[in-house]
Amino acid sequence: MKSLSDRISALLPQLQQWRRDFHHYAESGWLEFRTATLVAEELHKLGYQLKLGREVVDADARMGLPDEAILKQQEARALQQGALPQWISHFSGGFCGIVATLETGRPGPVMGFRVDMDALDLNESQAADHLPQREGFVSCNAGMMHACGHDGHTTIGLGLASVLMAMKDQLSGTIKLIFQPAEEGVRGAKAMVAAGVVDDVERFTAIHIGTGVPAGEVVCGSDSFLATTKLDVHFTGIGAHAGGRPEEGRNALLAAAQATLALHGLTQHSGGVARVNVGVLQAGTGRNVVPDCALLKVETRGVTNQVNDDIYQQALRVIAGAAAMYGVEQEVSLMGAARSCTPTQPWVDFIHQQADALGIFDSVVDRKAQAAGSEDATYMMERVKERGGQASYVIFGCELAAGHHNAKFDFDERVMPDAITLLAILALNQAQFGGS
Numbered sequence: 001m002k003s004l005s006d007r008i009s010a011l012l013p014q015l016q017q018w019r020r021d022f023h024h025y026a027e028s029g030w031l032e033f034r035t036a037t038l039v040a041e042e043l044h045k046l047g048y049q050l051k052l053g054r055e056v057v058d059a060d061a062r063m064g065l066p067d068e069a070i071l072k073q074q075e076a077r078a079l080q081q082g083a084l085p086q087w088i089s090h091f092s093g094g095f096c097g098i099v100a101t102l103e104t105g106r107p108g109p110v111m112g113f114r115v116d117m118d119a120l121d122l123n124e125s126q127a128a129d130h131l132p133q134r135e136g137f138v139s140c141n142a143g144m145m146h147a148c149g150h151d152g153h154t155t156i157g158l159g160l161a162s163v164l165m166a167m168k169d170q171l172s173g174t175i176k177l178i179f180q181p182a183e184e185g186v187r188g189a190k191a192m193v194a195a196g197v198v199d200d201v202e203r204f205t206a207i208h209i210g211t212g213v214p215a216g217e218v219v220c221g222s223d224s225f226l227a228t229t230k231l232d233v234h235f236t237g238i239g240a241h242a243g244g245r246p247e248e249g250r251n252a253l254l255a256a257a258q259a260t261l262a263l264h265g266l267t268q269h270s271g272g273v274a275r276v277n278v279g280v281l282q283a284g285t286g287r288n289v290v291p292d293c294a295l296l297k298v299e300t301r302g303v304t305n306q307v308n309d310d311i312y313q314q315a316l317r318v319i320a321g322a323a324a325m326y327g328v329e330q331e332v333s334l335m336g337a338a339r340s341c342t343p344t345q346p347w348v349d350f351i352h353q354q355a356d357a358l359g360i361f362d363s364v365v366d367r368k369a370q371a372a373g374s375e376d377a378t379y380m381m382e383r384v385k386e387r388g389g390q391a392s393y394v395i396f397g398c399e400l401a402a403g404h405h406n407a408k409f410d411f412d413e414r415v416m417p418d419a420i421t422l423l424a425i426l427a428l429n430q431a432q433f434g435g436s
């Protein structure tokens with residue numbers, strides 16, 4: 001019987017081909033049409049039971065959804081780029097979620113593994129020293145780039161699906177592989193949770209690669225995710241002749257500028273780390289017009305849910321105050337959110353034990369001290385925990401060509417087989433878990 005290691009070694013060419021294809025056809029959140037159809041086809045060929053689109057994504061719980069015109073345009077683009085027509089109708093309208101289930105027929109827990117599929121809104125570097133450019137798989141979609149490793153995550157999910165199906169006679173219980181859209185901007189997980197995707201999951205594991213963790217190190221229970229709230233703020237003023245009748249105008253641009261400066265002063269909280277970032281300020285229409293419109297794209301973050309919630313409430317007050325200063329209207333729209341979350345220690349201990357026993361990592365640790373970014377997998381973790389299940393978030397360190405969200409981001413692809421190995425071992429050895 002082929003060993004796990006032999007099976008994964010045999011997959012290496014396929015892993016690189018998958019990763020580089022996903023990278024080349026990078027698709028941002030809710031627009032992962034091509035990616036989702038290819039993933040669905042691979043999982044179908046492997047023999048998994050599939051739940052797709054609206055079956056696993058609650059329409060009303062989606063956040064930060066692009067408008068109808070963009071959804072339609074991007075679906076057409078995906079078809080032109082090779083999205084599979086037989087699957088795409090499941091994902092139309094921005095429902096690019098997939099859950100693949102393997103029921104072994106033998107008693108055992110439901111184990112959930114979650115990967116995310118979306119790219120970032122970013123133009124990828126086309127410099128000669130950027131490997132994806134040099135080797136011909138740089139993103140072909142303007143304004144979309146896999147600059148956080150989610151092409152690798154999707155590939156790890158497919159590699160895991162392949163080896164687990166091949167070794168299904170050695171498994172027990174049920175395996176659920178969750179392919180999530182729109183993690184960037186923390187927009188997709190809540191909708192999958194609302195659709196009930198993890199309601200039966202007893203042991204949940206989400207993953208990330210890189211994040212500053214050194215190559216060869218695995219973090220078994222990352223617990224430093226910042227709770228976060230993402231908001232768009234529209235200011236509406238009154239236009240007027242800037243030279244002739246400025247006093248008749250109500251300046252939305254100044255309100256937005258005032259709000260921006262005030263928002264960035266909000267990072268004091270006795271509860272710990274807090275962040276505010278105004279990432280976008282768009283305003284006005286012409287140099288001789290008192291600006292009647294402005295848009296801010298803002299995020300708040302906090303080391304705990306309470307810190308973030310407090311900062312968010314202060315932000316709302318600051319925005320209302322800036323609008324009042326200039327006599328303009330303001331409207332806040334929620335565009336994304338994620339909670340902070342602590343993994344369950346019994347599951348972290350089990351992952352640590354299995355990673356140690358594998359002997360393929362230079363370092364195995366439970367957690368890292370530095371405040372990480374944010375993650376909406378925390379919604380799934382919290383849902384599993386509130387039903388008494390086990391949940392953790394594993395980070396696989398690897399060499400990065402540049403930091404996350406940078407136009408020259410790239411990762412060492414050798415991290416993928418190591419990640420698949422550990423995740424597969426968690427499933428194959430789950431009977432050794434002594435926790436609840």
Ligand SMILES: O=C(O)C[C@H](NC(=O)Cc1c[nH]c2ccccc12)C(=O)O
Nearest residue numbers: 183184185186211228372373374375404
């Ligand atoms: O808030 C978001 O949009 C989610 C996004 N998430 C990530 O980038 C994934 C991530 C989680 N932890 C880390 C740590 C370092 C880089 C990336 C991450 C972020 O933090 O901006």
